[in-house]
Amino acid sequence: MLDGSATSVLDTVRRLGFLQIDPISTVSPPQYLVLWSRLGPFEREELDRLVWVERKLFEWNAFIYPIESLPLIQARMRRHRRGTQHGHDRWRREFLTKNAAFRRYVLRELERRGPLLSRELEDRSEESRLEHRWYGNRYVGLMLATLDIHGEIAVVGRRSGQRLWGLADQWYPAAETVPVREAERLLAEQRFRALGVKIERGRLVVHPEVTDGPVGTRVTFLSPFDRLVHDRDRAEALWDFFYRLEMYVPKAKRVHGYYVLPILRGDRLIGRIEPVFDRKAGALRVNGVFAEPGAPASAGHGIARAIRRLAKWLGASEVSYSRRVPAIWRDSLRN
Numbered sequence: 001m002l003d004g005s006a007t008s009v010l011d012t013v014r015r016l017g018f019l020q021i022d023p024i025s026t027v028s029p030p031q032y033l034v035l036w037s038r039l040g041p042f043e044r045e046e047l048d049r050l051v052w053v054e055r056k057l058f059e060w061n062a063f064i065y066p067i068e069s070l071p072l073i074q075a076r077m078r079r080h081r082r083g084t085q086h087g088h089d090r091w092r093r094e095f096l097t098k099n100a101a102f103r104r105y106v107l108r109e110l111e112r113r114g115p116l117l118s119r120e121l122e123d124r125s126e127e128s129r130l131e132h133r134w135y136g137n138r139y140v141g142l143m144l145a146t147l148d149i150h151g152e153i154a155v156v157g158r159r160s161g162q163r164l165w166g167l168a169d170q171w172y173p174a175a176e177t178v179p180v181r182e183a184e185r186l187l188a189e190q191r192f193r194a195l196g197v198k199i200e201r202g203r204l205v206v207h208p209e210v211t212d213g214p215v216g217t218r219v220t221f222l223s224p225f226d227r228l229v230h231d232r233d234r235a236e237a238l239w240d241f242f243y244r245l246e247m248y249v250p251k252a253k254r255v256h257g258y259y260v261l262p263i264l265r266g267d268r269l270i271g272r273i274e275p276v277f278d279r280k281a282g283a284l285r286v287n288g289v290f291a292e293p294g295a296p297a298s299a300g301h302g303i304a305r306a307i308r309r310l311a312k313w314l315g316a317s318e319v320s321y322s323r324r325v326p327a328i329w330r331d332s333l334r335n
Contacts, residue, residue, distance in 0.1 A: 002228070002264060004218045006038035009046045010056055010066075017190045019064040020225045024247075026259040027277050028314065030225035031064060037220045037264075041313040052157050058172070059155040061148060069190075071175040075183035077151030092146045099126050099143065106143055107152065107167070115156050115166040118144055195227060199234050219302030221261040221273055221310065229262050229269075241269040241292065257288050265302060270295040271326075273303070277314050284316040288324035289333065300332025307333070 006012045012035055013019055019031040027033060032044050047064075051057045057064050060073055083089035096103055102124040109121060118140050125139035144165055147153040156166035178186075192198050196210045222229055224245045229235045236242055243262060246254040257274035264270075274288040286307065311319050325333050 002038055002218070002220060003216055003266070004040070009035055009039065009042060010050055012038050013050075013057060013064065014066045014068070015194060016227065017065070017069070017187075017194050021059065021062045021064060022225060024259070025277075026247075027261070027275050027310070030223040033221075033223040034226050036310070036313055037222055037226060040220075040309055048158070055173075067173070069187075070172060071178045072183040072187050074151060074172075074175060075178050075180045077149065079180045081150045092149070095142070095146060096150075099124075099139075102126065102139075102143060103147070106140075106147065110153060110165060110167050115164045117159060117162050117164060119162075191227075195234075197234070197238060199231070199237060204237055215267040217266045217299075217302060219263065219265045219299060219306045221275070221306060222264055223261065224259070226262075228264070235262075235269070239269045243272075256290055260288075260290075263289075263299075263303060263306075265296075265299050270299055271303075273307075274324075275307070275310065277316060282315065282317045284311040284314060284319045286319065286321045286325075286333075288322060289326060289329060290324075291326040291328055295326075295328065297328040300329035303329060304332050 006015075016034070019034055022030050024030065028036065032047065035042060035047065047057075051059060051064060056067050058067055058070060059065075060077075065073055080089055080092070105124050106121060110116060113120075121140050121144075123138050123140050125143065144153065144163075148155065148165075151168050153165050154168040154171040155163045156171045157164035192207050193209060196207050198205050198207075224230075224243075229241075229243055232243055241262065246256060246260065247258050251258075256272055259276070260272045260274045262269050262271075263273055269292065271292050272288075272290045273286065276285045276287060277283075278285055284307070289303070307319060321333060
């Protein structure tokens with residue numbers, strides 16, 4: 001699909017298996033940027049419509065899945081509810097036991113009042129007021145996330161970007177029950193098929209459905225959350241491409257930049273780019289472009305076209321470059 005053959009948002013998500021949601025929007029949130037890499041400019045509202053109106057996709061635990069995967073994800077929900085093997089599952093069960101009245105209050109309010117935002121619910125937790133790593137000292141968010149993972153509630157919409165919560169049995173359609181082991185087997189097979197290659201016991205294993213046909217020279221940029229590069233060891237084994245997201249690295253120690261996107265040309269990772277979308281100014285700032293060893297000089301024109309496509313999709317009225325542009329592509333990118 002990264003060769004330009006992707007045709008629609010729905011088919012792309014189905015083939016990928018899922019999209020990861022994250023609020024980081026240095027360029028665009030990853031759930032949209034992953035689709036842009038494959039589809040080029042597309043209407044972001046289409047993804048929202050497929051989730052909230054047509055309900056051919058659904059959101060769970062910060063991921064978007066095709067509705068066909070609901071039975072498999074509900075198996076995971078049951079595993080989390082019953083799980084004792086992993087520490088986080090035990091902790092959630094203990095949290096719910098200690099806050100049984102708080103849980104009943106949340107479920108009762110959602111049944112009585114309908115879908116609600118987090119801020120529309122009271123914090124009735126029994127926890128101390130110590131700061132939680134993610135939820136601060138207000139435990140409504142933690143309760144909602146726990147009930148979501150357990151499949152008791154669901155994200156049923158968005159209001160000004162904020163999640164709207166409702167009861168799961170009023171939102172999810174009826175689905176068959178799939179045993180957890182079978183669900184995990186099917187999900188693993190789905191991931192393997194989507195990626196085409198995986199690392200197994202230190203060896204690269206190719207999916208039997210992968211074809212070894214010719215690949216064009218289309219250039220696109222990948223989100224750091226794109227599954228093509230999400231497994232950093234796999235990316236290094238396949239392309240000798242060492243990639244780390246440096247946004248949490250102190251500025252003085254960064255090698256490439258705060259939010260750097262791999263550059264894919266055909267079936268090869270040829271470099272990295274650090275674009276920043278300045279929404280107030282309506283400008284796409286390219287803070288740096290970096291070439292991998294052996295990157296072809298002819299790729300510069302494709303990179304320039306991809307930058308223009310990205311700027312148009314973001315609604316940027318101008319593109320500017322810093323001096324951090326490799327010599328082999330400088331003329332192509334500056335013109």
